[in-house]
Amino acid sequence: MHDPVLKNVRADKRQLEQVLMNLVVNARDAMPEGGDIRIETGIQRLEIPLERDRATVPPGEYVTVQVSDKGCGIPVDKLQKVFEPFFATKRQGEGTGLGLSTAYGIVKQSGGFIFVDSTVGRGTTFTLMFPVYQGVPVAGPARDKPLPSRNVPMPRDEGVVLLVEDEAPVRAFASRALKLKGYTVIEAGTGEEAMNLLQDPLLDVDLFVTDVIMPGMDGPTWVRQARQIRPDVRVVFVSGYAEDALDDSADPVSNSVFLPKPFSLTDLLDTVQKQMA
Structure with a gap:
């Protein structure tokens, strides 16, 4: 479900695609027997600060994205660790534990917030909140520079x-x-x-x-x-x-x-x- 009138946010398109891909893959892995993954977008206005999970979301208007599954859920004692690098609820060999950490870093870098709600046996919902960008849209960051030609020595500025x-x-x-x-x-x-x-x-x-x-x-x-x-x-x-x-x-x-x-x-x-x- 998508709000037909979404507003602009200031973020890198490719990075946001990576965030969504990581969350969708995580949702898929939580449902080994199959199931539906629900992605919803909307606009949320906060009149007062939102205090949650040791984060404070200032008042203002936000574009929200929610990714939900009906999978196995995450135990309460692990919810606060899901965004840590190399933390994974899967068994050894089933995943690297990097997807959620990467998503967290990209969202924070974009000035946004990411929260998780989960109930064991019922499923998990990740909520992203990005402040509405009031300025004039600008081109995103330049793509990574291609490697120099194999006929030219590579730069050694930082190694x-x-x-x-x-x-x-x-x-x-x-x-x-x-x-x-x-x-x-x-x-x-x-x-x-x-x-x-x-x-x-x-x-x-x-x-x-x-x-x-x-x-x-x-x-x-x-x-x-x-x-x-x-x-x-x-x-x-x-x-x-x-x-x-x-x-x-x-x-x-x-x-x-x-x-x-x-x-x-x-x-x-x-x-x-x-x-x-």
Whole structure:
């Protein structure tokens, strides 16, 4: 259901699409046997501040978007944690726990608010509130600059990171954080793909950030091979299975550090910054 007369909000269209996609995917996963996902939009005017979930929504006019499902619901003791990075109500292997964290960050960055209501066994509703934009609409932020031609060395203003992660949501989450910090990020989904990228002698890389356990070549394996042609590149290994993946008996990878999952954005950025120093 949609209000036929919605007003403008100031936000990036692509980012809002990502928020809705994340919420819809979350709703789908909450209904393994199938069901309906309801998306409603509307206008809400607040005459007094709305105090909720440790947030204060100022008085004013807001465009609201609600995404609802009739799924399994979220226990009360977990509701306050659903927006934390890498928190997930699913079993291990069923999801990364990044979708809601990403949605929260985008909504807050847009000056909006996001709330969740849920009852176990009955379903969940996420409510987004964006202040109505009274100014003249302007073009959204410019798209990410394309990578330079493979015939031109890449810029090194803040350092170049080769990010290798087989789970696309995790890779997108980390890539966005690093780009916002000012780094140039090159992405690869496998160790093999990373090795192919490194065959270009004009591709300058300062740091490898790689998952440890991946299909095909694991992190330590591809990094050791890459070091044969890029001996000075430093490394950040990321995994939730450090003791199994980086065995003490294996040849240690020099100039490398380990970042255990789950980690916060601050943890990731601090680790990368220290390795870049």
